[in-house]
Amino acid sequence: MTTTAATDVEKTTDDDESGTVLQRLAGTQAVWILGVLVVIVAFFAISGGDRFLSTANFSLISQNLAVLAVLGAGMTFVIITSGIDLSIGSVLVFASVISAKLMSEMGGDGAGVVIVGILAAVVAGAAWGFLNGFLIAYAKIPALIVTLGTLSAALGLAYVLSKGINITVGAESLTDFGIYTRFAGLPALPLLALVIVVIFGIVLHRTRFGRHTFAIGSNQEAARRVGIRVDRHLMLIYLITGVLGGIGAVMYLAQFGTTTIGGQSLTNLNVIAAVVIGGTSIFGGYGSMFGTIVGLFIPAILQSGFVIIGVDPFWQGVAVGAVLIAAVYVDQTRRAAAQRGAPRVKQAKEGTK
Amino acid sequence: MTAVLKAEGLTRSFGHVMALNGADFEVGLGEVVALIGDNGAGKSTLVKALTGNLALDSGVIEFDGRPVTLDSPTTASRLGIEVVHQDLALAPHLNPAQNMFLGREIPAKGVLGWLGFMDNKEMRDRTRERLADLGGTVRSLSSPVGSMSGGQRQQIAIARAIAWADKVVFLDEPTAALGVVQTKNVLDSIKRVRDRGIAVVLISHSMPEVLEIADRVQVMRLGRRVATYDGKETNVEQLVGAMTGALSLGEVSNGKEAA
Ligand SMILES: Nc1ncnc2c1ncn2[C@@H]1O[C@H](COP(=O)(O)OP(=O)(O)O)[C@@H](O)[C@H]1O
Ligand SMILES: [Mg+2]
Numbered sequence: 001m002t003t004t005a006a007t008d009v010e011k012t013t014d015d016d017e018s019g020t021v022l023q024r025l026a027g028t029q030a031v032w033i034l035g036v037l038v039v040i041v042a043f044f045a046i047s048g049g050d051r052f053l054s055t056a057n058f059s060l061i062s063q064n065l066a067v068l069a070v071l072g073a074g075m076t077f078v079i080i081t082s083g084i085d086l087s088i089g090s091v092l093v094f095a096s097v098i099s100a101k102l103m104s105e106m107g108g109d110g111a112g113v114v115i116v117g118i119l120a121a122v123v124a125g126a127a128w129g130f131l132n133g134f135l136i137a138y139a140k141i142p143a144l145i146v147t148l149g150t151l152s153a154a155l156g157l158a159y160v161l162s163k164g165i166n167i168t169v170g171a172e173s174l175t176d177f178g179i180y181t182r183f184a185g186l187p188a189l190p191l192l193a194l195v196i197v198v199i200f201g202i203v204l205h206r207t208r209f210g211r212h213t214f215a216i217g218s219n220q221e222a223a224r225r226v227g228i229r230v231d232r233h234l235m236l237i238y239l240i241t242g243v244l245g246g247i248g249a250v251m252y253l254a255q256f257g258t259t260t261i262g263g264q265s266l267t268n269l270n271v272i273a274a275v276v277i278g279g280t281s282i283f284g285g286y287g288s289m290f291g292t293i294v295g296l297f298i299p300a301i302l303q304s305g306f307v308i309i310g311v312d313p314f315w316q317g318v319a320v321g322a323v324l325i326a327a328v329y330v331d332q333t334r335r336a337a338a339q340r341g342a343p344r345v346k347q348a349k350e351g352t353k
Numbered sequence: 354m355t356a357v358l359k360a361e362g363l364t365r366s367f368g369h370v371m372a373l374n375g376a377d378f379e380v381g382l383g384e385v386v387a388l389i390g391d392n393g394a395g396k397s398t399l400v401k402a403l404t405g406n407l408a409l410d411s412g413v414i415e416f417d418g419r420p421v422t423l424d425s426p427t428t429a430s431r432l433g434i435e436v437v438h439q440d441l442a443l444a445p446h447l448n449p450a451q452n453m454f455l456g457r458e459i460p461a462k463g464v465l466g467w468l469g470f471m472d473n474k475e476m477r478d479r480t481r482e483r484l485a486d487l488g489g490t491v492r493s494l495s496s497p498v499g500s501m502s503g504g505q506r507q508q509i510a511i512a513r514a515i516a517w518a519d520k521v522v523f524l525d526e527p528t529a530a531l532g533v534v535q536t537k538n539v540l541d542s543i544k545r546v547r548d549r550g551i552a553v554v555l556i557s558h559s560m561p562e563v564l565e566i567a568d569r570v571q572v573m574r575l576g577r578r579v580a581t582y583d584g585k586e587t588n589v590e591q592l593v594g595a596m597t598g599a600l601s602l603g604e605v606s607n608g609k610e611a612a
Contacts, residue, residue: 207469208458211447215455218444218499225406225442226456227427285446 029279029331030291036323037298044305052308061300062190063255067092067248069193071271072292073200074241078143079275080204081217081237082284086147087132088245089267090154095124095249096259097158100167109171117171117253122246128154129242133235151268158261168258178254189251196247201289213237217284270299273320277327298323356415357382357552358434358521363402363412364576372398373409374576380521380552385543387563387584388556390573391596396556397439399573400523404436405429416520433519437510439526439556445499449491449509450480452498453516483512486545488538503530511539521552528562540566560589572596 044052051057071088078085099121106113128150135146169175181188204210215223216230224230253259276282277298278291303316356379365373372395380386390396401407403414405423414421416432423429429436443452454476460466477494484491491505498506507530514522524543528536543566547553557563563570567584572595580595593599 203469206471208460208471209469211451211455211458211471215444215447215451218446219442222442222444223455225426225438227425227430228456285444 028288028291029327030288030294032330033277033279033291033298033327034294036327037294037301040298040301040305044301044309048305048308052305057304057308059187061297061304063187065296065300066189066193067251067255068267068271068274068296069190069293070196070244070248070251071241071267072274072296073197073289074237074244075271075275076278076280076287076289076292077200077204077213077237078241079217079272079280079282080213080284080287081234082220082282083136083143083234083237084147084272084282085132085143085238085241086268086272087128087150087154088147088241088271089264090151090158091125091128091242091245092249092252092267093259093261093264094128094154094158094161095121095246096253097162097167097261098124099249100169100253100259101161103169103171103174104167107170109173111173113171114174117169117174118250121249121253122243125242125244125246125249126239127242128245129239130235132242133238136238137231137234155261158259162259162261164261166259166261169253174250174254175257178251178257189255192251196244197289197293204289209233214285217281217286219285273324274299277324279327279331281331282328355381355418357417358403359415360399360403361413361415363399363414364410365398365402365407366410371576373402373412376412376573376577378403378571378578380554382520382552383547383550384568385547385553385555385566385584387567387570388554388573389558389560389563389570389592389596394573394596395576396573397525398576400436400438400525400554400556403429404434404523406436406438430517434521434523435514435518436523437507437514437525437527439529441506441510443498443506443510446497448493448495448497449484450477450494452509453480453483453513457517479516480512483516484508487512487542488534490535504532504535507531508535508539511542515542515546518546518551521554522546523554523556525556526558527555528557528559536562560592563592564589574598 071092075085075088099117102120103113103117106116132143132146132150135141136143178189183191204213212223212228212233215226215228216233220230274295275287275292276295278288278293278295280287280291299316299320302319303313306313306316359379361377363373363376363378364371374395376395376399378388378399388396388399398407402409402412403423405426405428408424414423416434421428421432423432423434426436444455447455450473459472459475459479461470461472466472480494487508491501491508498509501509507527511524511527514524524539528539531539540562543553543555555563555566564584564587570582570584570587570592571578572580572582572592574596579598582591582595
């Protein structure tokens, strides 16, 4: 909502955050990268044909993205505060080991078993999130170091608890939910992920909590001075991210019916890459949940498309790396240009007033 | 005049630097006090101490005649004390309205508000009014303040402080980044705020500005107050003399040697 006067003055200097809503949207990184996604989809649709465009294929893609999306919802908050959480994959493994172990020890397939399994995973995730948050927000240890430490510790403990042997989940009601259950034709796990992402998106973009998250990432000192309880807020964000790791663990178990202790070593980087490709600034203060979802789809679509058109799927890693660096580069230059241009041009305008 | 905010013998050191060395200060409702002094005299440090942004080594602060401990900006805000810091303390990625209401967001009506949703339109409207009051040049309420000029940011910070201050507002070099017109607007706003019965403390290096607007002028040097003048009766030579120590009366009236 700006007046026409505002559009006249600001449009020339920085297109990205002013003008009409449409202009504003058009300038954001998330929309720019959405364009890249559309191009990629169009490319594979042409070269891969129906095999790529099929419902089954997109169903599979969304199934594979569900867990990452849930983790991405938390990571978006973390990165907007200019933090980082490297431990998220290990936390997921740890929570899935705890959960699977409890469920297999209880045995059977009752609702009680599944509920205990879910609660255990969530509590385990929350515990790591709490530890991360406490060390970062109150002990003031850099997030990179703290979560590098808990990345190692959570995975180590997962190996200790499981003796390195993956645990299968006997509770079929859980795995059936993950594999077969559909609502309105949509598989359950992606739908659950979508609900979580939408809720977190609304919290991020529409509530006080979200506003304070941006403020902390933008200028922590400013946030503190207006009375925002910065430490508590950061603590909560890492805690919630841990909880999402626990929920991700349950979803993972539901999907695959077993833990994969060694299989999550790149999960953290994949989630971080998605968040950053989606236009969230690694320096904090700026970002969107929508961008994270777009950022998740790009690697997934590339992977699927390469398989279908017969390109070695390992190229996906190369392509994603390139997109990541290009996305950040484009974003940075655009922003630097806006910052450089704005004050001078506007000052001149003020002067003529 | 009874002081709404009064400080006695404030000290604070950073390592070997005595930023405050027994500083006194007072300001009354409805008056403008200018705080002047050379760079490094301790003005900003004093302001921080009086707005809950800095812990003191020793000294007493009284508010409305009662001793208070200003242990956080929130404590000061609750007493009606606001400040525009020299470094502005805005969040550059947020827009003017978001900055204006940061930490004081207006909740949406009904259940939504209870859930943490905000009334963005109301906040925008009020921000627009406040900025218009300042005669400001901020045109876009949806651009991040980081993309605006120093003068525009300054106006937003000032508008914010004035909007929330019920008792005392501190302005640490508010006109340093402003052009002639905006400076005049800020000075006019200061007068309006004073006329509302609020105490205004202005830090400034511009002597004409100080002489125009200040009811009293307090001069700081080496971490303490060395002189106080009536704004109507002093002149540039006297003020500069006290600031630089060329005049000896400050030292004498204070009676202590600076560290
Ligand atoms: N956070 C700090 N750490 C170290 N020294 C400081 C700090 N803040 C202020 N000082 C020192 O205290 C003295 C007073 O500074 P300041 O209050 O900013 O002066 P003024 O605002 O009058 O120019 C200076 O010598 C400054 O270097
Ligand atoms: Mg200063």
